[in-house]
Every structure is written in C-alpha cells, then in structure tokens.
Amino acid sequence: MSMKGKFKNLFGLEDEYEIIHEEIQEQNEPKEPEEKNNVVSLKSVQSSSKVVLCEPRSYNEVQEIADHVVNRRSVVMNLQRVDAQQARQIIDFMSGTVYAMSGHIRKLGAQTFLCTPDHVEISGNITEVMEDYDPGQRW
Structure with missing residues (x-):
C-alpha cells in the first residue's frame, strides 16, 4: 500500500468518501413520486x-x-x-328517522317502502295504478 492509502485507512477518509459519493449519487437519481394516503379502495365502500x-x-x-x-x-x-293504524305510525316514525339522517323514504308498492340514509341516492319513480283501492287504506 502506498503512503496515501495508509493515510486514508488511518483516518478513515476512504469510508467517508464512499458515503459522500453514495449520497451524491442518490441526490442525482430522479425521485419517485410519493404515495398519497388519501386513496380509498372501492371494495371497502361496496x-x-x-x-x-x-x-x-x-x-x-x-x-x-x-x-x-x-x-x-x-x-x-x-x-x-x-293493520292500517300501526302501519301509519311506523311510516311516521320512520319518516322522522330518515329526516334526521338526511335520508330518503320512497314508496315502492301498495304497502312497501324504501328508507335510505344520506349516502344512498335513489333515482327513478314507480307509478302505482290502483283501479280498485280503498281511499282510507292509501297512505
């Protein structure tokens, strides 16, 4: 080994040189874009x-x-x-619940209702053709 090499080994300058060289090399490499943590998987939503x-x-x-x-x-x-009276009470109670949740309530059939919270969107209408119906029974 030459005198220069012994001097570097004695003071550990060769190791620092390599480390500095690696850091400079890392700085010159193009950085990959950082991953964002605000991505939501659609599977979890579904x-x-x-x-x-x-x-x-x-x-x-x-x-x-x-x-x-x-x-x-x-x-x-x-x-x-x-019975009709209890059905009205159920609809009244559920209407208040759905309103408090900023949701929706829709009539699907003669005595069938859909109640949804605010994150569910309802589109379309179901028309009801009732030829023979009891006006007291309709709500």
Whole structure:
C-alpha cells in the first residue's frame, strides 16, 4: 500500500468518501413520486353497503328498523302484516328517522317502502295504478 492509502485507512477518509459519493449519487437519481394516503379502495365502500328487508308484525318493532337506518343501511319495509293504524305510525316514525339522517323514504308498492340514509341516492319513480283501492287504506 502506498503512503496515501495508509493515510486514508488511518483516518478513515476512504469510508467517508464512499458515503459522500453514495449520497451524491442518490441526490442525482430522479425521485419517485410519493404515495398519497388519501386513496380509498372501492371494495371497502361496496362491502359496507347493505339492504335490510323488514316485515314488522307490530309497531313495537319500529325502533329496531330505525336502528338500521341510523347505522347507514337501507331498509325495505313490507307493511302487509300490520293493520292500517300501526302501519301509519311506523311510516311516521320512520319518516322522522330518515329526516334526521338526511335520508330518503320512497314508496315502492301498495304497502312497501324504501328508507335510505344520506349516502344512498335513489333515482327513478314507480307509478302505482290502483283501479280498485280503498281511499282510507292509501297512505
């Protein structure tokens, strides 16, 4: 080894030179764009959407149905198994719940309703042609 090489080894200058050289080389390389953490997977959005089918037998079950809407699930209610007065009370209660959640309530059939929270968009209309209907039964 030459005197110059021994001097570098003694003071460790050769190692620093390599480190400095590597840092300069890293600075000259083009940087890759940093990944952003604000990307949302569509699978997670789709898996959280649920539709619950309910067929209450009395007004006492309305709180359980309303909890589904509060938990951001859509609810389809079939009110054929309750009498007209209880069905009106259920619709009134669910209308208040949906309003509080900034959601929507739509009539799908004679006694079938769709209640959705605010993140669900409903488009289209279902027209109901009722030739023989009881005006007291219609809500």
